[in-house]
Amino acid sequence: MKNLTKRQEEILNLIKSHILDLGFPPTRADISRSLGFKSPNAAEQHLRAIEKKGFIKILSGASRGIVLNDSENDQIPVIGLVAAGGPILAEENIEKTIPRSNNLLSSDIDYYLRVKGDSMVDIGIFExxxxxVSKSANTKVGSVVVARINNEVTVKTxxxxxxxKVVLRPENRKYDDIIVNPQVEELAIEGSCIALLRESI
Amino acid sequence: MKNLTKRQEEILNLIKSHILDLGFPPTRADISRSLGFKSPNAAEQHLRAIEKKGFIKILSGASRGIVLNDSENDQIPVIGLVAAGGPILAEENIEKTIPRSNNLLSSDIDYYLRVKGDSMVDIGIFExxxxxVSKSANTKVGSVVVARINNEVTVKTxxxxxxxKVVLRPENRKYDDIIVNPQVEELAIEGSCIALLRESI
DNA sequence: CAATATACTGTATATAATTACAGTAATTAT
DNA sequence: ATAATTACTGTAATTATATACAGTATATTG
Structure with a gap:
């Protein structure tokens, strides 16, 4: 999927916000009015370009027949088992994606990680x-983080x-703290855990 | 808000599913085609009736200008502290509402209940x-339920x-089973717990 | 350097869509 | 019993909308 130009992106955003506001897409005239075009054909040609790049589909003959091809941007990936080596968000790790629901949980969530094992049960994080997980939220001492130690991904406090010296604590009395020297072992803090979903109880 | 007739409800559902499928509302002709009307005016008049009852708004002059008045149906209430006496879903118990996000968690969820206390920590349900909570999901032995005993609402297995004889078990070694005789004490199983959300970790 | 893409104006037209008007008939409310 | 509501058919006109065609100008790519 090719990149949109600045103007094309502007138009795509206009379409999205029109849908959000009113519940249906704008007409060519609506777009022209909003952006100050003097000809509806300006909008028409932009739409064709945006369609060609794969972001929308234009239904011929239907008024307001603009269908958004929901990009991965509106979907939050759910990461299952992380293969050793590659990046967490690699295609092969994505178990499924779920639609980003604006207000349900923090919009800072970059991905969901399916928990393996029982190392965090004491704070209510179950297999x-x-x-x-938020990649941007600042990870301070005391927060639950997704860490990668020598290519293994783990969730710890x-x-x-x-x-x-980095100390990671499993929240389960059965396990001991993990102490890592980041100058000897490979260590990366991938993000902070800011919310939890349990799909079945 | 008055009740819709059977036919009017059929049309409202058609509008909703059209929006879900294509991303924009149907025209009068679309509706007529779907329901077999031979005149677009049949659809028109139904729409006027549905608007009059407050379920939609028709924007005059705009094609496909049908705006859904989002009823409470699209919002899931979050129940905070339940006042003794009244029904769980009473207005005063509703802490907030969150938009129903189709696929994120089961669509069977009728409401969210904010957990008080630590009686279920052993299965990862925290304060x-x-x-x-689903009111309709069948509550069988072993499932986590929302129960109301003598006007007090509680979550137990x-x-x-x-x-x-009804036995409700707190999932916390500190607490004992609750044994109730429903013929002596007032007991109602309000629903089953089928999912969990934690907004901050 | 030619071809293609971007970013528009301007005009025109077929068709999509709303919407008004004139009816019919059955059911429900007052 | 009478008015209002529900549930349509049928026709027609106005307006809304998509979309084609003919241009202009600049930037980008092969």
């Missing part, structure tokens, strides 16, 4: 739960983080 | 969590249910 098969989906954890909402961040207890200490300094130049040569 | 302040939101539990998705249903262990046994017979004519004169």
């Amino acid at each position: 098969e739960d989906l954890i909402g 961040l207890i200490e983080m300094s130049q040569n | 302040e969590d939101l539990i998705g 249903l262990i046994e249910m017979s004519q004169n």
Whole structure:
């Protein structure tokens, strides 16, 4: 899917907000009015270009027949087992995607991670739960983080983080703290866990 | 808001599913075609009636200008503290509402209940969590239910249910089973817990 | 350097769609 | 019992909308 030009993106956003506001797409005239075009054909040609790039579909003969091809942008990926090596969000790790629901949970969630194991049960994170992960939320001591240690992805509480010592705590009395020297072992904090979904009880 | 007739409801559903399918409302002709009307005016008059009853708004002059007046049906109530006495879904118990997001969690959820106390921590249900409750899902032994005992609402696991003995188990070793004789005490199973949301970790 | 893409104006037209008017008939409310 | 509501057919006119065709101008790509 090719990139849109600035103007084309403007028009796509206009379409989206029109739908959000009123519940149906704009006409060529609506678009022209909004953006100051003096000819409906300006809108028409932009629509054709946007369609050609795969972002919308124009239904011929139907008024307001603009169908959004929902991009992956509106979908939040659910990550199942993370294959060793590659990045978490690699195609092969995506179990499914779920539509981004504006207000239900924080809009900061970049992906959901399906929990494996029982290392976090003491704070109510169970196997098969989906954890909402934000890549941008700042990870401070005390927060639950998604960490990658030597290519293995894990969810733990961040207890200490300094130049040569990082402590990750499983929230389960059965397990011991994980102490890592990031200068010796490969360590990356992938994000913070900010929400939780359990699809069945 | 008055009730719709059977036919009017049929038309409203048609509008909704048209929007869901294509992203924009149907025309009078679309409706007529779908329901076998031979005149677009049949659809027109139904629309006017549905508008009069407050379910939609018709924007004059705009093609496909049917705006759904989102009824409470599209919002799932979040129930905070349940006042003793009244029904769970009473207005005063509704903390907020969140938009029903089709696929995120089961569409069977009738309301969310905010968990108070620690009686279910052993199965990962913590204070302040939101539990998705279905009124219709069948409550069988072993399922987590919302029960009301003598006007107090509680979430527990249903262990046994017979004519004169109902056992409800808190999932926390600290607490004992609750044994109720429904013929002596007032008991109602309000619904089953089928999902869980945690808005912050 | 030619071809293609971008970004429009301007005009015109076929058709899509709303919407008014004139009826019929059965059911429901007052 | 009478008015209002429901549930349509049928026709027609106005307006809304898509869309084709003919241009202009600039930027980008092969």
